[in-house]
Amino acid sequence: MPTPDSSNSCAQTFIDRHIHGIAGVDFATSPLPHIRDALTLLATRRTATVTASLPTLDLPALSDACERLQELHSAGLVAGVHLEGPFLAPDFSGAHPHHALQTPNSDSGQRYLEYVLGQQRDTGIFTMMTLAPELPGAQKLIEQLVQHGIEPALGHTGANYEQMRKAISQIHALTGRPVMITHVYNAMRGFHHRDPGPLLAVVEAAQNQRVTVELIADGIHVDLGLVRWWFQHYPETVRLVSDASAATPVPGHAAIPDATFRLGHAVLSGNVDNGPRLSDGRTIASGGKDLLAIHDDLVAAGFDHALVCAAMR
Template sequence: MRASSECTNTFSDRHIHGLAGVDFATSSVSAIRAVLSLLASRRTTGVTASIPTVDRATLPNTLDRLRCLQSDGLIDGVHLEGPFLAPEYAGAHPVGAIINPQEERGRLFLETVFEYQQYSQLITMMTLAPEVPGFEHAVEQLVRHGIEPALGHTAADYHQMRHGIALIHELTGQPVTITHLYNAMRGFHHRDPGPVLAVAEAVASGEVIVELIADGYHVDLPLVRWWLDRWPEAIRLVSDASAATLPRGVEPVIAGRPRLGHTELHYPQATGPQLTGSTTLASGGKDLLTIHENLVAAGFDHQRVCAAMQR
């Protein structure tokens, strides 16, 4: 979608778990419909429902509820953020539910996912870490079933991340999505550059699309500006919002303690949503409309910001 100079177009959020008390993984269909209407009123009309790491027993009910919303044209698809992640970079994901595709639980999880793909292309993307056992075979299966493998929540070293990007790019012929770069992944060090250097190299060669959470809590805004100035066409701005994300002036659609799948959160005071009883950031603190307004107020280029929210 082409952005106008005034950015009157709507946004597409490719990584969002919910908003205003509603969790895409666990809330009722009626509640999700209500929050999708709220998002549309705030210019986010394209929604990929992100589901955090959940166990296999929970997955069918979640997918059944979301499939009817996709059939009605209310969501573009489902992004499974897990369960094949690095436990040490789980972030808000429950470590006990993280598995790898090589173990029996992992194989059964994939079987369930692929059963749903036979009836509709509901699941559009899955985030996994490139160093998990069975990564290569899982990626081949995902691509064969029409699911885009994305990379994130990873303890990968430079070579593992470079290999993961190259494999997916070769299989799909498309840029590989990097799930919220910097967050929930090994950081950069001059003697251990880790996944960040591999991503930077891949951006320069057109092999990746980089997600950034530009809510002011997850990534420093000068760093967001640095990426947008250098590789604007490779940047995708996402909210990573959750049920605990509450835009100013908006009341919760559902009362009570907000959730992120299996995990309880609490509404933030001066930062993004956090795990209950913890200071760990659990999701984005703003929706795309608020992020857009804040970035433009900070002097970011209108067209670049809008294009990055429509990618």
């Protein structure tokens, strides 16, 4: 039976390892004082540790973002920076701008990687990079990331079953740890019985606890029944993340700056019922709730409270 609990009786604090911003603040582009305010707001809602996720940015924008975030990282206010891109599959890029996507083996992709690895040597700011394993040069990219202490995560991918299986095996062999799957199901090739794609490889790896699967349980990104299935079958592999952005509201709080909602280069529109979207109104651009709201909704829906909290650590 689930443990009865709620935000009023739970004292657990949360770790959000995939969050782009909150309540009007974009970690990639907002001024440093606004980012500080956003981190303070998140702390009042029990998200005590934040990894700042950056969407795919061109190099000048990435450099600017890292300069701001490095001050927060040095002060211990953010745990590090997660790079969601630029090595993503164009057909599964979601809200990431096509003009900034790269392939690992291209000249521009190599220049991008040189900057990232140089920053990592100097500051150690990067914790993780999401990549599509089917891109040319991905295998070498994975090796370079691991050598520099950056966790390779798999996502935004149109990989087939074999490509995903081999990438999971490669990363697991290099790190000895479960391989992170970025927001499983979302911006990922779907399952078909004659062409199972990456999802079969993920589920197989979950059976041996060789993956950790991010789930955005905001009621928009993944059906509640599917979230329940993961908790019933492989709870130890689940990591709940908000994937929140500047367009993600916080109940009872106005947006911190009176400004356009941004996700890096993209302009977003807030939608209470359907979640943040690109300005076209169609493409889901980020999570619709922070971790506290996700926690409360899952507990209210009968999920085991201890498992929910464990998945937010």
